[in-house]
Amino acid sequence: MQSKKAKFTLLILGISLALNFPGFAQKKPIVIVDQGSFTVGGTVKTSPGTFDPIKHGAFSPGNQPTEGQTLHGDHAYVFYQIPEKAKKLPLVFWHGYGQFSKTWETTPDGRDGFQNIFLKKDYSVYLIDQPRRGRAGRSTVPVTIPANTDDQLWFGIFRLGVGNEFYPGVQFPKDPESLDQYFRQITPDTGPIDFNANTSAVSALFEKIGEGILVTHSHSGGQGWLTALKTDRIKGIVAYEPGSNFVFPEGSVPELIPYVGGTLRALGVPMAEFKKLTQIPIIIYYGDYIPTEPVENPAQEQWRAALQMAKRWAKIVNENGGDVTLVHLPEIGIKGNTHFPFSDLNNLEVAQLMEDWLKEKGLDK
Template sequence: MPFELADFGGTFLTSAPVRDGDHVSPGINAYVQWFIPVGRRPMSLLLVHGGGGQGSDFIRTPDGRPGWVHSFLRAGYATYVIDRPGHGRSHWNNRALGPTAPAADYDALYSRFIEPEKERLWSDAVAHNRWPADPLAGDRFMAGQGPMADSLASSQRHVEAIAEQLFRMTGPTIIVSHSMGAPCGWALSALGGENVAAVVAAEPFGYPGMVHPLGVFDNGLVSTSYQGHHDPFARPIAVVTGEATWMREANARAAEFLRARAPVFEHIRLERHGITGNGHMLMSESNSDEIAGLMVRWLDLNIPS
């Protein structure tokens, strides 16, 4: 179904420049792109990408189909897509952001994201069959991978630094996060308070006590204290998990934590809704439209109009 845009564009959110002796460089910044449909809903929607990815992950799939942005626009949401600090169009600046983790390579990501059914590093991987058939899809996915912070705490602090400007732009919004973007989403929720109507965490990274080379989850679903003073979980929340991902146990532990805290909570296991064969990159796989449609229906049921 086509949609008509009233506006689209993008801008950088910035913080104070960093001074190092006589050298002045940009501070923490993020790029935000927006798409405003005609007849928009009063609530907007913010897409927060994961790990070494970028906001373009949500705009088109690696085989060229319309991405989740299109699905949310068709549903009437003004949609904002962030390149988190140091990702995508917000280039990495060591003076402001600190050091990076080692870059992920084909060996690391193909076995978990693209073709886990071949390596079978976990039992459910055998069910994976939703990566796009286009032979260039994997290369396009890898082309979008870049550096990320060398700690979860740093990633959280980076996004907290631009949160005030971000919420002035989005107004009341729904956060849809993916993977390592989930801790940033919880941090944004703690800062946004009533501005955040709901959170949908797709394949969220982390659970209480999880130990990872980039940090330990010592503060529930994040690794460090929140800069915000609002309860990040005091709103409807959904966790979305694929049938064939390695995240199933981790997502179940996160869901147990959230179920006791959110006023409305659902752990959406896609196969229980007839959506099968999905790995970790839900927005990139061949049935991405079905997944987005399920999210829209969940939001319609659980957020007051």
């Protein structure tokens, strides 16, 4: 923990920023008593032979000898901040596909993201880069990283609009600078996606820090359920737009859901394992522009299938004594949200929904 002098220095720094940078003028200073970073999980790969520091000691890109050497990889990277009057349960934020911890930081147009919003609400925050992504890029398995021109593909899949045209009323800033920032937070995998490596690393994180609340997005949603099967230290899950890997009891796995461009399948686990998901409160949020009937656009279709599967999943968890709430934002009058509700223009309203749920479930102490 930092001393009072250190806290005072951070506060003065915040005031200095506010005075010298107009964009910071309306922001409330945050007093942080501790922050840092570490890695969790991972493996060590060892090559046979004997390392010779003379023969093998010269660095040669692309032709490096490996005899007798090790590689530490497949870990998660975690950055954390603890505010002055921290609540008991921290928030652990896990990004989606093609993203890293930047997802939760400053929004593309420079507003507070969920990292700062919830620090100001006195929650400690832990931001994850999952194995083989972002600052956890050291992989033990090689992969070829493509350089495809695919911005418009993601523009559609992330439901900003179609092609280069925004949806009417979309809660996303339409200026070129914000869109440029948005595209630049996409990052590649540096190795094959490995659910076991990912969930083991996040489980190890909770074993290290203790009880907390897991906040997932998209690709990490299904991995969040799987992580909760590995540790009892997750006391609640907030899932933004989970897209796959919904976990059902064996024998009750629903039929796959076909959609234009693919099919969505669920996973089956023994009932004893599934029951772990009924012992914690869970809430799921989906944004706007998700069709209720099949359409020709595959970027929209995959979310129709995801929402349909999420409804089936919530039903079976609740039928087995669980506590899952599914919120489709436009159905409660919150309209225009993309696949990233937590960084959209109305993210303060979205954050308030989450905070209200945390209070309702007694997770805000």
